[in-house]
Amino acid sequence: MRGLLRKDLELARLNIKIWGALFFIGVIYLFSGKSMDGGSFFTAYMVFVSIGLSAGTISYDTSDHGMQFLLTLPVTRREYVKEKYLFCIGLTAVLGVISLLISMLVYRKVNMELLVSAGAVFYCAILCLALMLPLRLKYGDRGRILMGGLAVAVFAVIALCNEILQKFHINGNVEDFSFARNGVVIAVGMVIVCVGCLGISVKSSEHIMEKMEEF
Amino acid sequence: MLIQLDHVKKEYGDFTLELDMQIPENRVTGLIGANGAGKSTTFKLMLGLIRPDAGDVKVFGKKAGELSAEDRQKIGTVFSDSGFSEYLTVQQVGRIMQEFYPDFEPEQFYRRCEYFHIPQKKKIKEFSTGMKAKLKILLAVSHDSHLLILDEPTAGLDVIAREEILDILRGYMEVPGRSIVISSHISGDLEHFCDDLYMIDKGKIVLHEDTDRIMEEYGLLKMSEQEFTGLDKEYLLRVKKESFGYSCLTDQRTYYLENYPMIVNEKGNIDEVIAMLVKGERV
Numbered sequence: 001m002r003g004l005l006r007k008d009l010e011l012a013r014l015n016i017k018i019w020g021a022l023f024f025i026g027v028i029y030l031f032s033g034k035s036m037d038g039g040s041f042f043t044a045y046m047v048f049v050s051i052g053l054s055a056g057t058i059s060y061d062t063s064d065h066g067m068q069f070l071l072t073l074p075v076t077r078r079e080y081v082k083e084k085y086l087f088c089i090g091l092t093a094v095l096g097v098i099s100l101l102i103s104m105l106v107y108r109k110v111n112m113e114l115l116v117s118a119g120a121v122f123y124c125a126i127l128c129l130a131l132m133l134p135l136r137l138k139y140g141d142r143g144r145i146l147m148g149g150l151a152v153a154v155f156a157v158i159a160l161c162n163e164i165l166q167k168f169h170i171n172g173n174v175e176d177f178s179f180a181r182n183g184v185v186i187a188v189g190m191v192i193v194c195v196g197c198l199g200i201s202v203k204s205s206e207h208i209m210e211k212m213e214e215f
Numbered sequence: 216m217l218i219q220l221d222h223v224k225k226e227y228g229d230f231t232l233e234l235d236m237q238i239p240e241n242r243v244t245g246l247i248g249a250n251g252a253g254k255s256t257t258f259k260l261m262l263g264l265i266r267p268d269a270g271d272v273k274v275f276g277k278k279a280g281e282l283s284a285e286d287r288q289k290i291g292t293v294f295s296d297s298g299f300s301e302y303l304t305v306q307q308v309g310r311i312m313q314e315f316y317p318d319f320e321p322e323q324f325y326r327r328c329e330y331f332h333i334p335q336k337k338k339i340k341e342f343s344t345g346m347k348a349k350l351k352i353l354l355a356v357s358h359d360s361h362l363l364i365l366d367e368p369t370a371g372l373d374v375i376a377r378e379e380i381l382d383i384l385r386g387y388m389e390v391p392g393r394s395i396v397i398s399s400h401i402s403g404d405l406e407h408f409c410d411d412l413y414m415i416d417k418g419k420i421v422l423h424e425d426t427d428r429i430m431e432e433y434g435l436l437k438m439s440e441q442e443f444t445g446l447d448k449e450y451l452l453r454v455k456k457e458s459f460g461y462s463c464l465t466d467q468r469t470y471y472l473e474n475y476p477m478i479v480n481e482k483g484n485i486d487e488v489i490a491m492l493v494k495g496e497r498v
Contacts, residue, residue, distance in 0.1 A: 003314040005314075006313075007311045010307040010310065014303075063300070065294070066297060066298070066299070066300055068259075068264060068294060069292065069294055071262075071264055072262050072287065072290065074284040074287040074315050076283065213264065213265045
């Protein structure tokens with residue numbers, strides 16, 4: 001797995017200029033935002049940029065039949081999957097923490113709202129990766145289009161649910177659900193959902209890789 | 216046996232690969248055939264990249280699909296159309312190889328790259344075809360592999376580049392216990408390099424023979440219809456009707472030289488042997 005990690009780090013370095021440009025854009029938003037809003041946006045922005053760039057290493061792996069050669073190196077298909085998740089989640093976490101620390105330094109305070117917002121963003125990022133990685137492995141670059149379609153579908157389902165709740169005179173506020181008043185319950189629930197989704201995602205990706213014969 | 220394919224079958228639509236093959240230690244085995252004959256499919260089966268629909272593929276005594284990362288450290292692979300991402304430089308690839316192979320020797324690798332004029336700081340996509348091919352071979356031989364699997368490593372190269380690559384491989388074979396399986400559709404690459412040859416056509420092995428025996432004992436007989444009628448056909452492998460009479464492939468050229476001195480008796484080269492095996496009729 002060390003070889004795969006080294007490979008992905010070397011591939012990520014190829015885009016150092018893009019990383020730099022995107023980071024610069026993020027910094028502009030950071031300084032132009034009001035109070036901590038800029039900090040929240042900067043953190044979320046950098047987290048999702050890192051998802052795109054880290055998951056993009058799959059494109060490098062699969063271009064020009066590269067996966068065919070990669071799988072002849074001292075690595076199993078399961079190791080490839082595990083490394084990809086470790087790399088993407090790890091890089092996202094590192095950049096997320098760095099962005100958060102930069103935001104705190106800029107505004108010179110530790111704000112609970114910023115921390116909660118960063119936690120929620122990281123949580124969404126994990127769910128996004130859980131969905132994206134199996135699609136990218138299965139469909140290659142077409143997986144990006146599928147992700148876009150899925151995002152639209154998710155928003156449509158949320159809108160539909162909102163309509164249904166409205167019909168039953170439920171405003172959809174969190175306070176309407178008694179169990180949701182307990183922050184600990186919410187946090188534990190979110191962790192369970194996150195771990196569950198990741199577990200299903202990893203198993204799906206392993207299955208996709210085990211069956212792969214077209215490179 | 217380093218590699219064993221037993222009654223292996225793999226189907227792709229209207230193409231079926233069906234063969235048996237054994238690759239022993241200390242041998243250079245060639246696999247020759249036209250484009251689309253099944254060479255790459257055979258190699259993918261050996262490397263566990265695809266699964267057979269029937270039969271067994273064993274490498275180092277294990278099923279190819281169950282090779283561990285440690286097993287794969289003993290194998291060096293070259294594909295003509297696949298390798299490390301071409302956006303990487305040789306230096307980056309060297310660092311990656313160090314993590315994959317504990318016995319990778321970076322100083323020796325970089326020295327060899329310098330010897331073959333392979334730039335270390337340029338992206339691989341900027342290399343010529345010959346440089347890319349040499350790099351792939353150098354990477355495959357730069358760790359202590361026991362087995363090289365080379366799928367058309369000299370494809371698209373000029374004569375000098377092909378000879379340079381074959382020289383690297385001859386150097387690799389000087390260490391006992393190693394084997395190479397190499398495929399090509401260019402017979403000249405394999406004639407003077409391989410110990411034995413498998414000839415493959417439409418997914419089937421049409422011939423497996425020691426290279427020396429093919430070069431010495433296989434021959435093409437050319438004769439008129441009358442001469443063909445009186446010919447002992449026991450040692451004829453294939454026969455083909457020609458405008459002048461018949462062409463015949465034999466693996467007992469000396470017998471016909473001694474007993475039928477009037478018949479045109481030519482030493483067969485690999486291309487002619489393949490052509491007769493594919494296009495000729497069995498007697």
